[in-house]
Amino acid sequence: MYSFALINKKIVKRNLNLRKAQAQEKRKNGKGSWRPLKNYLGKVVSLSSSELTGNETRISNFVHDISKENLLAAIKDANITGMSGNSFPVYKKINTFLSSKSGKKILLINAVECDPALLHDEWLLNNRYAEILQAINYMTQAFSLERVILAVKNKYFKSNGKLTVSTVPPRYPMGEEHFLIRQAVGIPLENTEIPAEHGILVLNIQSIYQICKIANQCYDGGRFITIADLTEATAKIAYVYPTGNISNLLKTGFGEIGNKHLYKGYGIMLCTGATEADNFSNHETFAAYTNPLEIKNSNKCKRCGSCSRKCPVKIKIDKVVQSVDKNQIFDYSPYHLERCIKCGSCTYFCPASKNVSGYVTEILDLFHNPVGY
Numbered sequence: 001m002y003s004f005a006l007i008n009k010k011i012v013k014r015n016l017n018l019r020k021a022q023a024q025e026k027r028k029n030g031k032g033s034w035r036p037l038k039n040y041l042g043k044v045v046s047l048s049s050s051e052l053t054g055n056e057t058r059i060s061n062f063v064h065d066i067s068k069e070n071l072l073a074a075i076k077d078a079n080i081t082g083m084s085g086n087s088f089p090v091y092k093k094i095n096t097f098l099s100s101k102s103g104k105k106i107l108l109i110n111a112v113e114c115d116p117a118l119l120h121d122e123w124l125l126n127n128r129y130a131e132i133l134q135a136i137n138y139m140t141q142a143f144s145l146e147r148v149i150l151a152v153k154n155k156y157f158k159s160n161g162k163l164t165v166s167t168v169p170p171r172y173p174m175g176e177e178h179f180l181i182r183q184a185v186g187i188p189l190e191n192t193e194i195p196a197e198h199g200i201l202v203l204n205i206q207s208i209y210q211i212c213k214i215a216n217q218c219y220d221g222g223r224f225i226t227i228a229d230l231t232e233a234t235a236k237i238a239y240v241y242p243t244g245n246i247s248n249l250l251k252t253g254f255g256e257i258g259n260k261h262l263y264k265g266y267g268i269m270l271c272t273g274a275t276e277a278d279n280f281s282n283h284e285t286f287a288a289y290t291n292p293l294e295i296k297n298s299n300k301c302k303r304c305g306s307c308s309r310k311c312p313v314k315i316k317i318d319k320v321v322q323s324v325d326k327n328q329i330f331d332y333s334p335y336h337l338e339r340c341i342k343c344g345s346c347t348y349f350c351p352a353s354k355n356v357s358g359y360v361t362e363i364l365d366l367f368h369n370p371v372g373y
């Protein structure tokens with residue numbers, strides 16, 4: 001099943017609740033300079049309660065320190081993958097970083113959370129900061145870190161630990177690793193370069209939090225996600241386990257959901273449909289319900305080129321859309337679709353409400369699975 005964005009600019013403009021939430025975030029963080037990235041999306045949901053939905057086991061007493069060997073072994077045993085939803089093992093990333101020949105060892109903590117409907121990273125900063133600082137202490141000592149940088153969007157955030165806070169412009173998709181490194185560390189890396197090989201370890205703030213639990217033998221396989229009622233533009237933070245049922249969790253959080261459609265994924269910009277029977281896997285960071293989607297590829301392209309202009313990695317996606325819609329045989333290799341970071345900006349700004357990013361995933365999927373072609 002192909003992924004898609006649940007909103008676009010037109011939908012936000014027409015829905016008063018989504019618009020209000022967006023205006024609220026704009027007042028809080030501003031729109032930031034357009035120089036690093038042109039697109040602004042802003043949050044379209046806001047927390048209806050800061051109370052956690054679900055139960056989490058907390059650490060009662062922190063261990064003072066942990067050796068490099070013990071910390072690495074514990075992270076490997078816990079088998080955690082990137083908490084931003086990517087399925088890459090954190091242990092492997094740290095190992096690549098530690099074997100890097102770069103003299104400088106920088107830990108960049110990503111708390112930017114640029115998807116318009118994700119709020120759990122900011123919640124963690126506000127509600128689990130002691131554990132985050134403790135994990136930074138463990139990692140600084142065990143991995144001989146030279147610098148720790150915490151990247152946030154909130155200009156009012158104040159740190160009280162031994163770390164540098166980098167407040168980045170709330171532009172989209174600033175949370176993507178390469179954009180973030182350029183902005184927060186000042187090192188321009190190509191899309192194809194692996195940051196850990198250059199001595200820069202980028203970890204999501206929740207991965208840092210879970211490392212604290214791992215070091216204290218308190219990791220339970222659960223994680224924080226955002227759940228949302230998109231009809232009301234409200235959200236809550238939930239603690240979920242891989243066997244948790246998505247529909248039940250949404251009912252626990254918001255009450256009856258009627259005949260609304262269910263979605264799961266990695267934020268409002270990268271979702272798939274869900275059924276009543278679906279459980280969470282190890283990776284989702286978002287679950288929501290809303291009215292039937294208006295974003296469809298049967299809508300006619302207006303040939304405006306907006307999708308290409310808004311693509312942060314400069315893919316000429318309008319040409320791809322037009323050729324697919326005309327069923328033309330097409331060589332896609334010059335368009336470098338493999339550079340797509342699945343941000344959904346093309347879909348968000350499409351005035352014809354097409355699922356533009358879905359064209360990329362569909363083509364890439366066909367390319368990797370030629371049997372289905």
Ligand code: SF4
Nearest residue numbers: 311340341343344346
């Ligand atoms: S083509 Fe990919 S990278 Fe470009 S805007 Fe669309 S989803 Fe984002």
Ligand code: SF4
Nearest residue numbers: 301302304305307350
């Ligand atoms: S797909 Fe949408 S944004 Fe792209 S050219 Fe067509 S109408 Fe414009």
